[in-house]
Amino acid sequence: MKNDIVYMKIPQNIEIQHQKVLLSxxxxxxxxxxRKVNNIGNIEVFNIKxxxxxxxIFSVMKIIExxxxxxxxxxxxxxxxxxxxxxxxIPTKTKVMFEYIKSFFVALIIFFGAAFTIMxxxxxxxxxxxxxxxxxxxxxxxxxxxxxxxISYSIGLPIGIIIFxxxxxxxxxxxxxxxxxxEMRLYEDDLNNALIQDAxxxxxxxxxx
Amino acid sequence: MLIKYSLLVFIGLSGGITIAGAVFTFITKIGLxxxxxxxxxxxxxxxxxxDCVTLGGTVGNLMTIWRFEVPFGIIGITVFGLFAGMFTxxxxxxxxxxxxxxxxxxxxxxxxxxxxxxxxxxxxxxxxGSFIQLYIFAx
Numbered sequence: 001m002k003n004d005i006v007y008m009k010i011p012q013n014i015e016i017q018h019q020k021v022l023l024s025x026x027x028x029x030x031x032x033x034x035r036k037v038n039n040i041g042n043i044e045v046f047n048i049k050x051x052x053x054x055x056x057i058f059s060v061m062k063i064i065e066x067x068x069x070x071x072x073x074x075x076x077x078x079x080x081x082x083x084x085x086x087x088x089x090i091p092t093k094t095k096v097m098f099e100y101i102k103s104f105f106v107a108l109i110i111f112f113g114a115a116f117t118i119m120x121x122x123x124x125x126x127x128x129x130x131x132x133x134x135x136x137x138x139x140x141x142x143x144x145x146x147x148x149x150x151i152s153y154s155i156g157l158p159i160g161i162i163i164f165x166x167x168x169x170x171x172x173x174x175x176x177x178x179x180x181x182x183e184m185r186l187y188e189d190d191l192n193n194a195l196i197q198d199a200x201x202x203x204x205x206x207x208x209x
Numbered sequence: 210m211l212i213k214y215s216l217l218v219f220i221g222l223s224g225g226i227t228i229a230g231a232v233f234t235f236i237t238k239i240g241l242x243x244x245x246x247x248x249x250x251x252x253x254x255x256x257x258x259x260d261c262v263t264l265g266g267t268v269g270n271l272m273t274i275w276r277f278e279v280p281f282g283i284i285g286i287t288v289f290g291l292f293a294g295m296f297t298x299x300x301x302x303x304x305x306x307x308x309x310x311x312x313x314x315x316x317x318x319x320x321x322x323x324x325x326x327x328x329x330x331x332x333x334x335x336x337x338g339s340f341i342q343l344y345i346f347a348x
Contacts, residue, residue: 156226157229158267184252
């Protein structure tokens with residue numbers, strides 16, 4: 001009996017670059033009987049006809065249906081997602097130059113945006129007035145022009161940002177992912193969930209009959 | 210005197226660090242950098258984008274606090290205005306999105322189609338609004 005159990009794990013998002021999709025492209029399969037596991041892995045799940053990049057939403061039920069049809073004796077234990085996104089990307093030479101231009105463009109927005117944000121913040125909360133008060137309280141005399149206070153603030157700010165993001169350039173402070181990397185993953189999860197729910201609402205999920 | 214100076218340094222440093230934490234948590238949490246990276250398929254370079262936040266924040270801060278001159282003329286002003294504007298536009302939209310403004314309105318008035326037009330109107334409205342406020346009224 002135990003020989004017939006196959007454990008299957010499918011991630012939420014799979015990128016495929018060829019048209020014939022085998023189960024082993026999508027899922028990680030583990031079982032006692034290696035021959036059977038290989039058999040199941042070679043099941044053709046889908047044949048992508050699209051000529052351009054596109055996304056398909058699958059239900060794991062469809063996969064189980066396929067396996068039941070070809071190997072009825074096998075018991076599948078699904079340890080992965082119930083629904084998952086198959087992303088078909090036509091294998092092209094990635095236009096490296098174009099990607100760098102896009103990155104440069106985004107970098108410009110972020111650079112000037114960050115500068116603008118901190119400038120509006122400093123003006124909005126009147127940092128200069130606050131500094132004048134603090135200087136007078138500490139030194140007992142009115143502030144004239146730039147002082148050690150402004151220097152410290154200007155040093156503290158980049159230190160704070162680097163502590164916050166946990167790195168500067170290749171210089172990593174710690175091995176944890178940075179806050180933006182975490183946000184990126186959360187965003188991708190949200191995106192997949194939205195795709196899956198949209199497909200199920202519109203009935204375009206590739207599901208068991 | 211030394212104690213007073215150290216106190217100033219201490220206040221300045223901790224102020225800077227805390228403000229950095231606050232302002233840049235806001236930028237990160239609102240999902241702006243992730244959105245830009247995702248839209249342009251450049252998520253690979255996200256560490257580089259974070260460096261840009263650090264550099265931009267530092268330069269902007271130096272400019273407001275020290276008021277040093279950046280003589281790049283009309284081109285510099287145009288570039289700054291354009292990109293800072295795009296950033297602020299993204300920021301404003303990210304804010305509306307985090308607060309679910311558009312979905313709530315769409316649901317309340319049963320708007321099913323034409324949400325792209327609503328977004329377009331929002332963008333044009335914001336553009337015209339800022340132009341009137343900052344350009345025409347400033348004269």
